[in-house]
Amino acid sequence: MAIIHLTRDAFDKAVASGVSMVDFWATWCGPCRMLAPVMEELAGQYEGRALVGKVDVDAEQDLAVRFGVMSIPTVIFFKDGQEVDRKVGVMPPSSYTDALDGLL
Amino acid sequence: MIYDIAVVGGGPAGLSAAVQGRTRGKSVVVVSTDIRDNALYKAHQVDNYLGFPRTQGAQLLTQFRSHAETMGVQWKAGRVLNILPTGAEFFLGVGSDMVQARSVVLTTGTVQAAKLPGEQELLGRGVSYCATCDGMFYRGKSVIVAGRSAGAPEEAAYLKGIGCNVTYTAPRRPEDLDADIPFLKAARLAILGDSTVRGILADGQEIPCDGVFLLRASMALADLLPGLTLEDGYIAVDRNMSTSIPGVFAAGDCTGLPLQVSKAVGEGQVAGHRASEYVDRHSS
Structure with a gap:
């Protein structure tokens, strides 16, 4: 399954149940582009178990403000719609899989 | 493009590694902040670099740089925020830009590991x-x-230019700080806030603010490349200047004492050599 691009209208429903990992990013952010292939791969690896989504902070400023994202990339983990963890900056892939595995 | 070798830091070790990489036909990019951040640039006089007694540090560094430039080393200005190994290559985040390379030579100089109170908790x-x-x-x-x-x-001026209300703090006012950016002289900082930043404590004085930009010459090594093995705060290396991460080499002050130019140049030479061999082995 490809990574899901989340918009303001779709966001709450998308993360409402189960485990989700959402990458807040922007097109002009180099470190975000570094993280993109990692997120793509994890979307495939966790298919059917966790939702892996992306939020473009330029297009979805409301979502960035709502979650207090003040640095990109920021990856936020949700369980049944509630934020349970977040990671700021580019981390090694194991950092994201450890967080997901801990929630699943 | 994907460079064969990305060198992090533009001091004697980095430039020596870069020149060695070019000698072996590799494409090399050096990512470096302002030349004035370099320890050698700040050295008034250097007396222990063989063949060049009583040389000014800045002059020696400038010569090293022009040597690297004549060898075709590419230059990228900026601070490396983090490095992500993906197996076949490395991504380096440089400010809001990115560099890709098949191998990395770390020559960051000595790096402060200690964080400010509140820094880690309020990151992001x-x-x-x-x-x-x-x-x-x-x-x-x-x-x-x-x-x-x-x-x-310059980064403070950028923030002001996009509409932030900027105050600049440092132990000493930099000469090139915009005249219309307020300056606060302070040496000891702590960041205040629970879920978000609400201010800083600057030499005991509380100043409210929404954000704090910590602009150091280099990121802490543990943040720059998570998983890198350190020993006593320095990067652990072997005789080949290999670090604990395959394809990543290190040289100069960041690998430990003595913090001297000859040692940096020698280690850089080995690191550039071994990084070139690494690229040869992994690109066939």
């Missing part, structure tokens, strides 16, 4: 290391730039 919640990445989140808000690198005044 008001604390930022990158003005061009995160500035837009602070438009119309009050930010404090903690200038700990020569390029920090």
Whole structure:
């Protein structure tokens, strides 16, 4: 399954149940582009178990403000719609899989 | 493009590695902040570099740089925020830009590992290391730039230019700080806030703000490349200048004592050589 691009209208429903990992990013952010292939791969690896989504902070400023994202990339983990963890900056892939595995 | 070798840091070790890489026909990019951040640049006089007695540090470094440039070394200005190994290659985040390379030579110089009180807890919640990445989140808000690198005044001007209310703090006012950016002289900082930054404590004085940009010359090594093995705060290397991460080499002051130019140049030479061999082995 490809990574899901989340918009303001779709966001709450998308993360409402189960485990989700959402990458807040922007097109002009180099470190975000570094993280993109990692997120793509994890979307495939966790298919059917966790939702892996992306939020473009330029297009979805409301979502960035709502979650207090003040640095990109920021990856936020949700369980049944509630934020349970977040990671700021580019981390090694194991950092994201450890967080997901801990929630699943 | 994907470079064969990305060198992090433009001091004697980095430039020596870069020249060695070019000698072996490799494409090389050196990522470096302002030349004034370099320890050698600040050395008034160097007396222990063989063949060049009583040389000014800045002059020696400038000569090293022009040597690297004549060898076709590419230059990328900026601070490396983090390095991500993907197996076949490395991604280096440089400010809001990115560099790709098949191998990496770390020559960061000595790097401060200690963080400010509140820095780690509030990272991404008001604390930022990158003005061009995160500035837009602070438009119309009050930010404090903690200038700990020569390029920090320029980044403060960038933040002001996009609409942030900037105050600059450092132990000493930099000469090239914009005249209309307020300056706060302070040496000891702590960051205040629970879920987000609400201010800083600057030499005991509390200043409210929405964001703090900590602009050091180099990121802490543990943040720069998570998983890198350190020993006593320095990067652990073997005789080949290999680090604990395959394809990543290190040289110069960041690998430990003595903090001297000859040692940096020698280690850089080995690192550039071994990085070139690594690229040869992995690109066939």
